[in-house]
Amino acid sequence: MSPTIFLANADVRKVAILARLSMDEAGIEAARSQLSGIFTLIEEMQAVDTRGIAPMSHAQDVSQRLRADTVTETNQRELFQSIAPKYQGSPQIEAGLYLVPQVIE
């Protein structure tokens, strides 16, 4: 698929869903116009011949370190759960678990 510089509102709507960002129609139109400007800038890349060039993902070409398969962390569940978000004033924690809206009936 060849990239398009000028995004359609439908593209933006799809990206907003993938990014988990709720957005109304006015927001989608504003985002479309700004993203189109940014992608026009990004499009300058397409003129470059990069055949035979290896992608560079990190500045230093180092491999991941390995470590012994032993427990190094201590359990800090209570500390970490003490900062859980609140819903209608109460922390969304129960029995050491995080509370979210029910997914499965």
Added chain:
Amino acid sequence: MFNSSLQQLGSALRAGQISSVELTQLYLDRIAALNPALNAYITTDAGTSLAQARAADTMLANGTAQALTGIPIAQKDIFCAKGWRTTCGSKMLENFVSPYDAHVIGQFNNAGAVNLGKTNMDEFAMGSSNETSYFGTVKNPWDQSRVPGGSSGGAAAAVAARLCAAATGTDTGGSIRQPAALCGISGLKPTYGVVSRYGMIAFASSLDQAGPMARSAEDLAMLLNAMAGFDERDSTSLQRDKEDYARDLSKPLDGLRIGLPKEFFAEGLGNDVAQTVEAAIAEYKKLGASVVEISLPNSKLSVPVYYVLAPAEASSNLSRFDGVRYGYRAPEYTDLADMYEKSRAQGFGAEVKRRIMIGTYVLSHGYYDAYYLQAQKIRRLIAQDFTEAFKQCDVIMGPTAPSTAFKLGEKGDDPVQMYLSDIYTIAVNLAGLPGMSIPCGFGANDMPVGLQIIGNYFDEARMLNAAHQYQLATDWHSRAPQGL
């Protein structure tokens, strides 16, 4: 006292001429007086700062003090600090009190430094003017109608206005160097991997690097000595021998070869900045350096490449903010997906959402090769340009930013114009090289101009040497904004 170097402050503390509690209180009073106008700090906590100062005074009294013991340092609000509200400039983390310390914070704590407060910044470090902060814009201490730069704008303003002895920043595409230039201070982004990213809230992990911001190269060297070092909790932290970044400060510059990239002095650079930077290069020649023209032919592509790679990494990193375990959760929602979408839509600001959208798009099915992979390939070309250039020179110099500080709101509606203010700094992050900015004079409207010094990998000591020798011969770095 507010104009003393870190070395002088350390000596005064160790000699008992002033206590850390007294010094910290002086800064807290100055912050109370000036911060309402400048907005350089998001959070201060006098009780915690003074408790640290008392502990430092104990270390000073019992002879266990180190170089930075008792010195008040401002921490960018991107570093998690245990017990401190850590917002990253976002509504998403408005009430987040960190349960742990970032490596950088731990290093300063171990050194006995005092955490003076958390500095303002662009939201999630995404911005070049500090205008994307949820906690309001920061004013440039040299002209309060102008931006301080970003994203470490609060840190730069705090150093310039003497609201701290020194500060920390982070730099993903220029976020230490550009605000340092716009506020007339010195700032250093080390080689990628030199300072641990553990506990530093992630923006673009393959580019993010923490570094010091201060009033002189000498101070930067002292701070980097405390910040650098291997940390197993960051998978990209480099295992290297500990080094003293101040070791070469006093070396003469005879024979230093300075590379000037012709692309950095071309169209787009303000005349005032060009003239000021050229005067600085002339000063370097007087100090014994020689100059050679070099070329970084792919550097013009660094902005488009960066605006693919950084948002791609950000869209992944920021997926953790879902309203479940910490941070903002929307007050009303219908189901799980609605909770995610509303929490993120309400918790993130416009620029952060824009970059998440860019990143999500370039990583989505059908576009990955054309955008993400192509950008990674050009990233290698950009890095290779530097490798070639360093065959001809020891350091590269040029402007840090194309203009001096612009007016608040001036570039607000045009993200592309804002992105171009990092045109000279981004390539350095893509290559993973160390870069710094030091004050070298004043341009239009009497606003500070920054000289950028780019070094080869792990050449921070040589860059600091070059900067320090310039600062011995000139006094731009000791100028302070008037009327504060």
